[in-house]
Amino acid sequence: MPTILSIKDLRKTYDSGFEALKSVSLDIEEGEIIALLGPNGAGKTTLISTICGITMPTSGTVTVAGHDTIKDYRAARSLIGLVPQEIALEPFGRVMSTVRFSRGLFGKPRDDAAVADILKRLSLWDKRDNQIHELSGGMKRRVLIAKALAHEPRILFLDEPTAGVDVELRKDMWAIVEKLRADGVTTILTTHYIEEAEAIADRVGVIANGEILLVEDKDKLMVRMGQKQLDVQLSAQLKHIPQALTKYDLDLKDEGWTLVYRYDTKAERTGITQLLTDVSSAGLQLRDVVTRQSSLEDIFVSLVHKDAEDAA
Amino acid sequence: MNWSAIWAIYTFEMTRFFRTISQSLISPVISTSLYFVVFGAAIGSRIDEVEGVQYGAFIVPGLIMLTVMTQSISAASFGIYFPKFIGTIYEVLSAPMSFLEIVMGYVGAAATKALFIGVIILITSFFFVDIQIAHPLAMAAFLVLTCVSFALFGFIIGIWAGNFEQLQMVPLLIVTPLVFLGGSFYSVSMLPPVWQTISMFNPVVYLISGFRWAFFGVADVPIALSLLAIGGFSGVCLATVWWIFKSGWRIRQ
Numbered sequence: 015m016p017t018i019l020s021i022k023d024l025r026k027t028y029d030s031g032f033e034a035l036k037s038v039s040l041d042i043e044e045g046e047i048i049a050l051l052g053p054n055g056a057g058k059t060t061l062i063s064t065i066c067g068i069t070m071p072t073s074g075t076v077t078v079a080g081h082d083t084i085k086d087y088r089a090a091r092s093l094i095g096l097v098p099q100e101i102a103l104e105p106f107g108r109v110m111s112t113v114r115f116s117r118g119l120f121g122k123p124r125d126d127a128a129v130a131d132i133l134k135r136l137s138l139w140d141k142r143d144n145q146i147h148e149l150s151g152g153m154k155r156r157v158l159i160a161k162a163l164a165h166e167p168r169i170l171f172l173d174e175p176t177a178g179v180d181v182e183l184r185k186d187m188w189a190i191v192e193k194l195r196a197d198g199v200t201t202i203l204t205t206h207y208i209e210e211a212e213a214i215a216d217r218v219g220v221i222a223n224g225e226i227l228l229v230e231d232k233d234k235l236m237v238r239m240g241q242k243q244l245d246v247q248l249s250a251q252l253k254h255i256p257q258a259l260t261k262y263d264l265d266l267k268d269e270g271w272t273l274v275y276r277y278d279t280k281a282e283r284t285g286i287t288q289l290l291t292d293v294s295s296a297g298l299q300l301r302d303v304v305t306r307q308s309s310l311e312d313i314f315v316s317l318v319h320k321d322a323e324d325a326a
Numbered sequence: 327m328n329w330s331a332i333w334a335i336y337t338f339e340m341t342r343f344f345r346t347i348s349q350s351l352i353s354p355v356i357s358t359s360l361y362f363v364v365f366g367a368a369i370g371s372r373i374d375e376v377e378g379v380q381y382g383a384f385i386v387p388g389l390i391m392l393t394v395m396t397q398s399i400s401a402a403s404f405g406i407y408f409p410k411f412i413g414t415i416y417e418v419l420s421a422p423m424s425f426l427e428i429v430m431g432y433v434g435a436a437a438t439k440a441l442f443i444g445v446i447i448l449i450t451s452f453f454f455v456d457i458q459i460a461h462p463l464a465m466a467a468f469l470v471l472t473c474v475s476f477a478l479f480g481f482i483i484g485i486w487a488g489n490f491e492q493l494q495m496v497p498l499l500i501v502t503p504l505v506f507l508g509g510s511f512y513s514v515s516m517l518p519p520v521w522q523t524i525s526m527f528n529p530v531v532y533l534i535s536g537f538r539w540a541f542f543g544v545a546d547v548p549i550a551l552s553l554l555a556i557g558g559f560s561g562v563c564l565a566t567v568w569w570i571f572k573s574g575w576r577i578r579q
């Protein structure tokens with residue numbers, strides 16, 4: 015697949031002096047679904063805003079299907095649809111005319127059939143003549159998506175699309191993203207929910223403190239980083255980890271009822287046998303032992319953790 | 327040119343205007359009628375004529391200018407401030423539009439609203455006084471130019487304003503006094519010489535004088551100067567707007 019969005023050495027320092035993006039480079043292929051995963055304040059919204067023309071980059075370039083987003087902004091922006099993180103809608107506008115407005119803004123001729131089709135896909139058709147302020151939060155979010163799709167973009171940005179969204183909308187949204195993918199539309203979504211990235215994305219980029227820490231196929235990422243976790247459940251509560259066990263990188267959870275040990279499945283030695291021996295010689299009674307595959311969340315936590323240590 | 331985008335913004339803004347049409351029209355019409363009653367009838371009965379024009383008629387151009395200037399400013403400043411305030415500006419900024427197209431949409435709509443109100447006031451004034459318009463084309467041109475240039479000025483205020491107080495401050499503290507002191511209700515030649523000189527630094531004097539010339543063929547300053555003033559004002563506003571978009575000041579960080 016050809017590259018549709020190419021970000022090169024993009025930096026953004028806000029007027030306040032805060033460096034929100036520190037040299038971000040990323041190539042996105044046409045038709046893929048990529049999730050940018052990062053905690054609050056990582057720079058996800060800043061990255062999207064800089065690509066879409068809402069903020070100006072401090073340096074670096076972005077091209078959309080070969081069009082520079084600054085020099086050739088018309089061609090570049092025509093291809094992009096954006097669903098912002100915050101709900102921002104004119105309260106007295108009506109649903110249908112608001113979506114029609116978006117289509118007009120992007121230079122497309124009026125086409126009520128196309129707008130109607132989008133509204134139907136988003137279960138907004140019954141509400142087409144309602145004023146925005148009469149809608150629920152979930153419905154407003156649907157309107158934002160409809161507006162972003164109104165000009166039939168080739169790239170769709172969804173900035174934290176499921177934050178505070180009900181299950182039904184989430185399902186509808188993924189159905190739409192899947193349908194768009196079938197039409198060759200590229201979707202870039204940001205999230206701090208791991209499940210979301212895990213559920214829908216082809217690739218995952220991890221972003222923290224204005225830097226992309228890694229980008230990888232989701233499946234490969236899961237395998238490569240494939241850690242397992244051993245939960246040692248105890249029959250007595252612990253206040254802290256016993257001296258004899260501090261050489262293991264253990265965590266205490268469930269208010270001291272469980273010791274957590276992480277190990278690499280592909281390492282020569284997992285260290286489990288030794289750990290369990292040391293646990294019993296430390297005088298701890300085991301109630302149960304559980305192992306599980308680590309989720310993207312664990313991977314994410316360890317990456318961000320490592321990044322913070324490197325920075326320190 | 328992305329005409330479809332300009333049209334989208336323009337119609338969107340006009341829809342807002344027509345949604346509240348009665349509010350938009352009633353207050354200027356009522357206040358204008360009051361001006362006629364107070365200035366035209368009560369005071370005018372003692373003044374009789376100014377520069378050969380009935381006082382009641384003499385104040386019509388000034389009244390229209392007063393309303394049109396304040397309405398252009400408030401419509402345009404609110405028009406751009408509101409999307410900034412509620413966040414919907416993101417869509418305009420991410421659309422394939424140049425700064426000129428954004429300005430044409432918002433300023434065009436604001437100028438149209440003001441023009442609409444200006445014409446309503448002209449019609450209202452026919453009920454109170456007898457007026458003949460000496461140069462109708464020049465009158466229309468002056469009216470439109472004033473609407474556009476003050477809408478541009480309002481657009482700048484709307485981008486500059488950080489809150490609703492600031493939004494109302496400039497029109498209230500600067501524009502209204504300049505218009506009142508700009509010869510809306512009197513001829514500058516009626517003032518003592520010192521004040522005449524000071525008045526020459528008030529740009530609004532040139533606009534009202536030119537507009538009045540279009541009505542009655544009499545003016546405080548040469549018509550060419552009036553044209554220069556309005557042209558210069560538009561130019562300065564346009565350059566400022568251009569700089570705003572170029573630098574991203576207060577809209578594109």
Ligand SMILES: Nc1ncnc2c1ncn2[C@@H]1O[C@H](COP(=O)(O)OP(=O)(O)O)[C@@H](O)[C@H]1O
Nearest residue numbers: 028030032034053054055056057058059060061
């Ligand atoms: N307009 C701004 N001025 C200064 N700093 C900002 C501005 N917008 C965002 N930031 C800062 O930039 C960082 C990244 O913000 P953002 O891109 O919104 O993160 P995310 O979307 O990943 O939560 C945050 O620390 C935020 O405080």
Ligand SMILES: [Mg+2]
Nearest residue numbers: 058059060099
């Ligand atoms: Mg964000």
